[in-house]
Amino acid sequence: MTNIQFIQAQVNTLSENIEATIKLLSEDCTIPFISRYRKDQTGNLDEVQIENIAKLSKQFAEIEKRKESILKTIEEQVQLSPELKARIQKSFDLQEIEDLYLPYKKKKKTRADVARENGLEPLAKLILYQRNDDVDSLATQYINQNVGNEDEALQGARDIVAEWINENLAVRQSLRRLYTRKSIIEVKVVKKKAEQEAAQKFSQYFDWAEPLAKTPSHRLLAMLRAENEGFVKVKIDIELEETYDLIDEIIIKNSNSPSISHVQLAIEDSYKRLLHPAISNETLQEAKTKADAKAIEVFAGNLGQLLLAPPLGEKRILAIDPGFRSGCKIVCLDEKGDLLYNETIYPHQPKNETSMAMKKIKSMVNAYNIEAISIGNGTASRETEFFIKKIPFDKPVQVFVVSEAGASVYSASKIARDEFPNYDVTVRGSVSIGRRLSDPLAELVKIDAKSIGVGQYQHDVDQTKLKEELDTVVVRCVNSVGININTASKSLLSYVSGIGDKTAENIVAYRSEIGSFEDRKQLKKVPRLGDKAYQQAAAFIRIKDGKNPLDNSAVHPEAYTVVEKMAKELKISVNDLIANKEKIALIQPENYVTETIGILGIKDILKELVKPGLDPRKAAKVFEFDPNVKTIKDVITGMILPGIVNNITAFGCFVDIGVKESGLVHISQLKAGFVSDVNEVVKLHQHVQVKVVEVDEDRKRIQLTMVL
Incomplete structure (x- = not known):
């Protein structure tokens, strides 16, 4: 099987599309570039499809490498038959390949190895072959200085048979299928830890059992976390009789053989000592892998929504990191997010300097021409929001409450220290709260995604796979929006197609030296940014008010001559062609196809010319919580409240209703009727109406419904 055939068996697209995609990837083309500017070669595959092809191509290479290693090892043992080779x-199932390798795998000395050394393998073969040999009598022949009697000889022979049964490919595959379908996950509490306060969040699993196949991913991860923290023991079990019947069907060939009792003892021993521990562990790990994949999928989906949250845009913002005793940390930012001023006010208890704080805020709004106020949603958020809304400003000022998740992580990071070396963490945190209102994408890329607070068991899943997937999401989001090269941070630039950390650093240094970029061609003057990087990156950067109007669009520089030809034939300038729907409608796409740009590429160019540099994100909207609900004590069953979706999981979504504790809307309560995927109904930051179903003050839990 070739790489192309392997991928095509798992991806629903033509082999030529896969081949073209792999060729482009091998030429160091990035996924955003391929999906946006090489549609004609790939048959219009989107980013997700191309990512999948890239993953499968890597998987194929890893399987081939593993097979090569296994074949070499078996060959060195002079045991590689043509049939085994x-x-x-032929196999591309890693589990099957490992099963075929199992008899030749180097391992610690086993009971079967000792029995072989004692000359008992011929006796083991007599037992396994199940002929009419009286093995009990024949066992006498195998007594020697290491085998004291017939029972020891038969026991040693059964040890060898047990190992053969364990290494039997059909047995292992059949058991795996059975375990996958019918195994039970059982959880038992560690009694000496049951009363610990930290254990109580897992109390529902203290005596728990359910079919593993029906265990939701979030529940499995919760059980495994409880086990990792030492509060419970988790095991996989299955009905014994059915497993023995399954093995008997494969191993027993002659139920009337004199050796049948020894075969059955060997089966029982093989299952309990070798097969069950291995297959049950494999089954649990496979379930964990699937649960990880689901959790990573949920986290990646949430992160994508969060990064593409509506930006307020280039506005002058006053940002507040609210607090009681420590005060509210205030910063004023200009349109580019640069820090203009900072101060701390104390409008709340215990100081209650409300009047003075109002005067200071009003003065700052006027002095720095503030257009919007961004308030973090942590401690004292609601109180600060009410305080701000009481101030009689001289002009309209929009007030937003934003998530401050990860702001403290950013404020203590090297990125923040480099940006604001002369300010402490409180000022940096407030800056982050302000900037994530003006452009969530540009600010949140500076923070470790796991700290943003939109994941599900993100610390329990495979960290390598999680990082790969989250990095992929960030790259996808950054390149779908495009970045202003004259204002973008090093962090944001590093995610642009073809750039990376070092080149991003060089771009920032070059920008500091020469000032603003005036056209995309200047990128070629950046140290270590070669032709390939330019090809991959150029169309994803934007230059506002530059020399060439196309530099502020998603039209790739390789297509500039095509656009110039269009404008020339319409007898207008490129500048007059941009956003001119009437003129663009006159263009026949097929007339402009070139060797490098096909019909799909030309159609994309025309769409871009209609709305050049269009930001795919929606505009930010002001949201207001119920003014009567400030703490969980104010939340009463039956209330209908406005809320914002602030996290999505596989089992429902969490909604911020203006108190410290977010309420859970279970998947069954999202709407009338069955819901298979939470994202079908809600998105992050969506404004929703919810009804309070239950309030548990002691456990600080709120149950909500959207079925009103």
Whole structure:
């Protein structure tokens, strides 16, 4: 099987599309570039499809490498038969390949190894072959200085048979299928830890059992976390009789053989000592892998929504990191997010300097021409929001409450220290709260995604896979929006197609030296930014008010001559063609196809010319919580409240209703009727109406419904 055939078996697209995609990837083309500017070669595959092809291509290479290693090892043992070699080469199932390798795998000395050394393998073969040999009598022949009697000889022979049964490919595959369908996950509490306060959040699993196949991913991850923290023991079990019947069907060939009792003892021993521990562990790990994949998918989906949250845009913002005793940290930012001024006010208890704080805020709004106020949603958020809304400003000022998740992580990071070396963490945190209102994408890329607070068991899943997926999401979001090269931070630039950390650093240094970029061609003057990087990156950067109007669009520089030809044939300038719907409608796409740009590429160019540099994100909207609900004590069953979706999981969504504790809307309460995917109904930051179903003050839990 070739790489292309392997991928095509798992991806629903033509082989030529896969081949073209792999070729482009091998030429160091990035996924955003391929999906946006090489549609004609790939058959219009989107980013997700291309990402999948890239993953499968990598997986194919890893399987081939593993097979090569296994074949070499078995060959060195002079045990590689043509049949075994063919079976390994033909298989692309890693588990099957490992099963074929199992008898030749180096391992600690086993009971079967000792029995072989004692000359008992011929006796083991007599037992396994199940002929009419009286093995009990024949066992006498195998007594020697290491085998004291017939029972020891038979026991040693059964040890060898047990190992053969364990290494039997059909047995292992059949058991795996059975475990996948019918195994039970059982959880038992560690009694000496049951009363600990930290254990109580897992109390529902203290005596728990359910079919593993029906266990939701979030529940499995919760059980495994409880086990990792030492509060419970988790095991996989299955009905014994069915497993023995399954093995008997494969191993027993002659139920009337005199050796049948020894075969059955070997089966029982093999299952309990070798097969069950291995297969149950494999089954749990497979379930964990699937649960990880689901959790990573949820986290990645949430992160994507969060990064593409509506930006307020280039506005002058006053940002507040609210607090009681420590005060509210205030910063004023200009349109580019640069820090103009900072101060601390104390409008709340215990100081209650409300009047003075109002005067200071009003003065700052006027002095720095503030257009919007961004308030973090942590401690004292609601009180600060009410305080701000009482101030009689001289002009309209929009007030927003934003998530401050991860702001403290950013404020203590090297990125923040480099940006604001002369300010402490409180000022940096407030800056982050302000900037994430003006452009969430540009600010949140500076923070470790796991700290943003929109994941599900993100610290329990495979961290390598999580990082890969989250990085992929960030790259996808950054390149779908495009970045202003004259204002973008090093962090944001590093995610642009073809750039990376070092080149991003060089761009920032070059920008500091020469000032603003005036056209995309200047990118070529940046140290270590070669032709390939320019090809991959150029169309994803934007230059506002530059020399060439196309530099502020998603039209790739390789297509500039095509646009110039269009404008020339319409007898207008490129500048007059941009956003001119009437003129653009006159263009026949097929007339402009070139060797490098096909019909799909030309159609994309025309769409871009209609709305050049269009930001795919929606505009930010002001939201107001119920003014009568400030703490969980104010939340009463039956209330209908406005809320904002602030996290999405596989089992429902969490909604901020203006108190410290977010309420849960279970997936069954999202709407009338069955819901298979939470994202079908809600998105992050969506404004929703919810009804309070239950309030548990002691456990600080609020149950909500959207079925009103």
